[in-house]
Amino acid sequence: MVGVLIRMKLAVLRNTATGGKMAWVALGGTAGLCLAIANIVLAFFDFAHPRMLMDLLAVTFALWALGWMAGPAFAGEPPLNGQHFHRQPIPRGTLALGLLASAMVAVTTAVTLLAFTSLIVLAARLNLGAVVVAVPATILLLLLVVLLSRVVMLLFGALARSRFGGVVTATVTAAMIALASFSWIVFIGIYLLLDHGFPPGLSMLLRSLPSSWGLLSVEAAGRGDRWWTVGPLAALAVLDVVLFLVWRRLLGPRRPARAVVRGSSAQRAAPRGWAARSDLGVLYLKEMRTWWRDPLRTQNIVLPAAFSVITALLPLMVDFTGFFPFVGVATALMGAATCANLYGQDGTALWMTLMLPGKEKADVRARQLAWLTVFGPMTLLMTAAGSALHGDLFLLPWALAANLAALGGGAGLLIWISVMDLVPGPDPHKSKNSPLDHGDVTGQSFLMLLLTAVAVLPALGVALAGHLLDRSPLLWASVPVGLLVGAACHVWFGDLAARRLREKGPGLLQLMRSGKRQAVADAPPTAPAPSAFETMGVKSRFLMWGSMAVGVLALFPQGLVPLGVKLSGSTDRVWFLALYMPDPWQWPVIAGMILIGLASFGGMTAVYLAASRKTKENAASRKAKKEKPSTA
């Protein structure tokens, strides 16, 4: 049984390994590998404070576990899950064992295992007994994170079927992502703590997390303390078994009870009034009803808001409220990123839009407007409230300008990306009982985040100029600039999206029907050439997304934000590398970071252009080949 499931998993991986996917796996794998190696290197360090190394390793293990729990919110369900085998008379225990084994066959698992070998490194520095303990501890730890991930996934899946459950899962997921992505604050904190070690309370808390129990055992083995060696290890094993049993239970057929959302009554069904006056109104009403009724959309609304609020609250640990005014911007940015699969979420329902004569444009605009209705007032309110709480109005023009630009830019870009980079998933009626079973939108979300951030830049640039020249009117001019850029994005990218929908509609439908991109040859000769995004090879994609990731990291969190902090005259260093440098070095480091960021974007553009040229040449030569036999 176990062997069969592992073979099935390998077959699935083989059949879904397209160029784009491989590039993502490679990119993610490399990033993970770097983290894992850093984790191992950490275990070789010596610290002044004796408990420091233990605490640090405990932090890293907790972060890995957190990543495993939050991951499925973006990556969707694993390729093999319990639902696929409900109708087979396989005992649930055997099935759970088989699925667990097949879960071990994955790049993520391998990388995590590598990271956890830092436990063995630590043990090797102690004594042989510790190593003997460390090996099973490592394996139990790996089992712990994998099982946690699966159990959390199933629980969330059950919860997310209702709108209320959607709110809960979105908030918890947002908290996990916020913690995981701002974990560097912990490291800066640690830098400050290097001399004193962790506060005892925090240290206790960290050590009591199940992800640290293996560490406790190894440490105790190093001391020769028999009870503390066996105790935590046994507890970890018991926890693994309990999780396994819980998982086995949850694997059973899902209970059919699901909060069913009801539609409107016969009298209120038809679009009337403003909604009936134009195609846009009719489609807008449809879209707003979907936003209101679909639990997945509820999640898409709550997740960005919760993430931004939690992220703004985190720096309160160092008494920094400077993020408060930017909560609205962050929500708009994240909202654009999480909602960018609008057409993909609707699945093959696209056929109806295609069969309606000439309504693509209205459909696109309706979706943009609906997104703006959901996120516009909410984020503007957040900006206002955040500015009020922060207390001083100094940051308001920056926040307001960025918010407007992010709203307009987001509304334009998200609809464009949703047709350019559509991620196919199961049709909504097929996944109504497992709403987390969607396509893997991680890449799409990152791309959206980056693009929308770029749309915000001009407004921030004007604000910066106003600040540097000390001209208040110029500073405030950033607000209309943000509005203008936003409006332009909204209109222009909306038009592009509508055009692509009209020209490539059947191709998109095909993509959703078959779940994967068709070879280029499927397009008719008259169809516009495919974009380079679709045709570039694994290596180019890897290079492109890789340089994008570096660019984003260097330009935004380590370049522009510290620039802003420094300009605002604040002496808070928060967690920006540049601000920890000796004073004369701060400006050069910021400039360097910005340069690195810009260079990476340049590299990304260069790769894209090269790939695009190649695609065009290929298309031309294909056309020539096609024409030859017909003329002969």
Place this chain on the structure above:
Amino acid sequence: MAAFRLVGLHKRFGEHTAVDHADLTVAAGSFYGLVGPNGAGKTTVLSMAVGLQWPDEGRASVHGVDVWKEPLRARRLMGVLPDGLAMPERLTGRELLTSLGQLHGLDAAEAARRAGELLAVMELDGSAERTLVVDYSTGMRKKIGLATALLHGPKLLVLDEPFEAVDPVSAATIKQILKRFVAGGGSVLISSHVMALVEQLCDTVGVMAKGRVVAEGPLDEVRGGRSLEETFVDLVGVEIGGSEGLSWLVS
């Protein structure tokens, strides 16, 4: 002029040829039945013919209007029920039909009237009134799909397996509707696996096998005195299986 003409439609998926230069002609005012074994390419050929899938080669025209060159005019003439595709799922049947009606250019009152009639005929009102399409059963999904195809009063209906999963009473109603539609001058193209149903409804049949149209013509000509089922088995060129092998099943 033919109501619907497909000329040389061709589609390959990788190495596999799903539809191999298929030609079909639906005469105006006729009821056309397309039959063929699973995987013969019926769904693919119909999707290409209505403009939901790119053909590698070939053309399709509705009452002389090319589906690919003048899509807007062609779509107004057609009512389509594809097989197994999603719909705007978070709407009730009435919300869906009234919006679609208005998008097709009907005024609000007319759209509401037609939606009401269609829902009543398909028995999707009453207790199912406030159920969202996402929660519909398989048969209910077929029926709401059919209602959307009929809504704008097309001249040609292209229906992929319209009777699949539909209960006998609703099926009888739908048959009645389709017969009236043809009697009123409309044309219908359906695909189906139920030979008796095709014999009962259709005046013209086409048989597809392995992507090719192997026979096409008036019903009586194609079946030539035998039952359509026997002719079908002959044309498709397969033995009826199931009498050999599987010995473990009966022991």
